[in-house]
Amino acid sequence: xxxxxxxxxVDRMLIHSGWLREGWRYVDDLGAAVELRDHAFTPDIxxxxxxxxxxxxxxxxxxxxxxxxxxxxxxxxxxxxxxGLDDAYFRRQDLNDEEDxxxxxxxxxxxxxxxxxxx
Numbered sequence: 001x002x003x004x005x006x007x008x009x010v011d012r013m014l015i016h017s018g019w020l021r022e023g024w025r026y027v028d029d030l031g032a033a034v035e036l037r038d039h040a041f042t043p044d045i046x047x048x049x050x051x052x053x054x055x056x057x058x059x060x061x062x063x064x065x066x067x068x069x070x071x072x073x074x075x076x077x078x079x080x081x082x083x084g085l086d087d088a089y090f091r092r093q094d095l096n097d098e099e100d101x102x103x104x105x106x107x108x109x110x111x112x113x114x115x116x117x118x119x
Contacts, residue, residue: 002016002052002054003016003017003018004050005018005020006024008021009021009024015072015073028045028046029046029047029048029049029050029051030046030048030049032046053100053103055093056093057089057090057093057094060090060094063085063090063093063094066085067082067085070082070085071083071084071085
């Protein structure tokens with residue numbers, strides 16, 4: 001999961017979500033309220049209008065860069081900074097067994113906008 005947030009609403013950010021300040025609420029892409037239970041979101045979040053294609057492993061080259069950086073929650077020199085970023089992690093995440101073509105429907109509009117911007 002990734003989060004889009006109004007920064008004025010955010011008390012503090014975590015890796016994939018944030019804690020909101022008093023008076024703000026979590027909503028899904030349709031504007032419907034989303035509740036937190038035990039500091040986790042409910043599983044019934046909508047993906048009707050918005051979702052992010054986010055992959056933990058895109059290629060071996062990018063994985064090696066990720067491994068060199070280490071895990072984001074930990075500062076440099078922390079004993080867990082590089083924990084779990086081994087070849088087994090790469091094999092588990094590098095599946096590429098599903099093709100998602102949902103974004104292809106936007107190609108004509110994107111090309112038209114690119115041409116407009118360049119024209």
